[in-house]
Amino acid sequence: MKKWLALQFIVLTTFSNICFADDDDSAPAPDIQVTxxxxxxxxxxxxxxxxIIAYGTILPDADQITTLSMPHAGLVENVWVRPGQKVKKGDLLFSLNASPGEKMTYLQAEASVEFAKKDLKRQEELLSQHLATKAQVTSAKKTLQDAQIHLASLKKQGLGESLQRFIAPQNGIVTQVNIQAGQRVQTDSSAIQIASDQQFVVRLGVEPEDLANLTVGQTVKIQSVFDLEKPFESKVSQIHAMLNPTTHLVDVIVPIPSDQATHYVIGSRLKGEIQMASHxxxxxxxxxxxxxxxxxxxxxxxxxxxxxxxxxxxxxxxxxxxxxxxxxxxxxxxxxxxxxxxxxxxxxxxxx
The missing domain is CATH 2.40.420.20 (conserved putative lor/sdh protein from methanococcus maripaludis s2 fold)
Structure with missing residues (x-):
């Protein structure tokens, strides 16, 4: 009997706790307003x-690039410059030793001049003795003149020197070196390119669908992709009519003002904002x-x-x-x- 009463007490107590707990859970939460x-x-x-936003690279102005070509065949003795090097007018670039064939050509030209001089002298003596005509003397003079012109041309090519040294014709930046010491080269082959260090352009790439909105002369705000605080303005000078095979974009050429060129180097990345209509x-x-x-x-x-x-x-x-x-x-x-x-x-x- 006592055990039964104790069990009833435990059941009633548990039921009361559950009821009170339910009453507490059902209490409304306070209304909190977020401001x-x-x-x-x-x-x-x-x-x-x-x-139109476009990005591009600084290039030397193509109109300001000087290419030094080989005046004759020979052997490169020394090369004193490298791509990217700044040079001043008169700086040594490379030296060239004429090939044996070119040297022989020069010696033959010298001999032709000496022979023509002697022949003219002989014809003038014969004319004084009435043993030659004026036409023969005139022909000898013409032969001497042609021989002297040919020899002068070879001298201008540097064949009169055993070792010819080439110097920079202007201040600038060496952008291309196609030779090296010990290399045999042929006549008219390209040796070195020098670009002006005062005339740069930026080649921007634009999508083909933007071409309809572009015209030469539009203002472009240009700035470095790493320094957006120093923009400058220029104008579109060229709009190409084909895709660049490397970028698959259309090239738009914008010159960099000479007062800004000193702040940049060839190959730098720039951002351009091509300005169109406003309203x-x-x-x-x-x-x-x-x-x-x-x-x-x-x-x-x-x-x-x-x-x-x-x-x-x-x-x-x-x-x-x-x-x-x-x-x-x-x-x-x-x-x-x-x-x-x-x-x-x-x-x-x-x-x-």
């Missing part, structure tokens, strides 16, 4: 500049624009609550986005703190 602090700005009218537009800061599956939208504040406004956007700059539909001049939109907002959420505008 977000935001910053708002007015919709403003600004000039939107339509641009007045209603704009909001880029930070105010949000997007989701329904499109672009902004938040405004009405009666202390966040209100979503769907918008359509147009052109944009680094800081501003054109709004073509959904907003009016002077309306305020949330520019900071909008990522945490939901429609109807309580908000507090940041005091300025």
């Amino acid at each position: 977000a602090t935001v910053k708002t700005v007015p919709v403003m009218q600004k000039v939107i500049q339509q641009t 007045d537009a209603l704009t909001v800061p880029r930070s105010a624009i949000l997007t989701d599956n329904e499109g672009s939208y902004v938040f405004s504040v009405h009666d202390g609550e966040a209100q979503r406004i769907n918008i359509h956007t147009g052109q944009s700059t680094h800081e501003w986005v054109e709004v073509t539909e959904g907003l009016s001049m002077g309306e305020n939109v949330v520019s900071h703190g909008n990522y945490e907002l939901e429609p109807g959420m309580k908000v507090q505008e940041e005091t300025k």
Whole structure:
């Protein structure tokens, strides 16, 4: 009997605890309202500049490149420069020893001049003795003149020297070296290229579909991809009509002003903003624009609550986005703190 009473007591106690626990769980949670602090700005009218962004590389100006070619066949004795080296006018570049065949040609030309001189002298003596005609003397003079011209041409090619040294014809940068010491070369083969260190261009690559919007003379804002704080302006000088086989883009050539050339080196990467048409537009800061599956939208504040406004956007700059539909001049939109907002959420505008 006592055991039965004890068991009933345990069951009643457990049931009471469960009931009280259920009553506690069903108690309503306190109502907590979240208030977000935001910053708002007015919709403003600004000039939107339509641009094409392109990237490219600094190259020497093709019109300012000097190519030194071999005046005759021979053996390269020494090469004193390397690609990328800066040179001054008169600096030694390389030396060339004439080939045996070229030396023989020069010796033959010297002998021809000496023979022509002696023949002319003999013809003049015969004329004085009435044993030769004036035509024969005139022919001997012409032969001597031709021989002297041929010898002068060979001397100009450097064949009169046992070892010919070549010097830089201008200040510049060695962009190409096609020879090395001990190499045998042929007449007119390219040896060295020197580019001006004051005339550079940037070769920008643009998509083929953008060609319709490009014209020679358009302004381009150029800046280093590593230093966006020092832009400068130039103008489009050439627009190519074929794809670059390496980049698969269309090359647009923009000269770099001479006062900017000293700040860059050949091969540097640059960013170009090709400026096209501009127009007045209603704009909001880029930070105010949000997007989701329904499109672009902004938040405004009405009666202390966040209100979503769907918008359509147009052109944009680094800081501003054109709004073509959904907003009016002077309306305020949330520019900071909008990522945490939901429609109807309580908000507090940041005091300025």
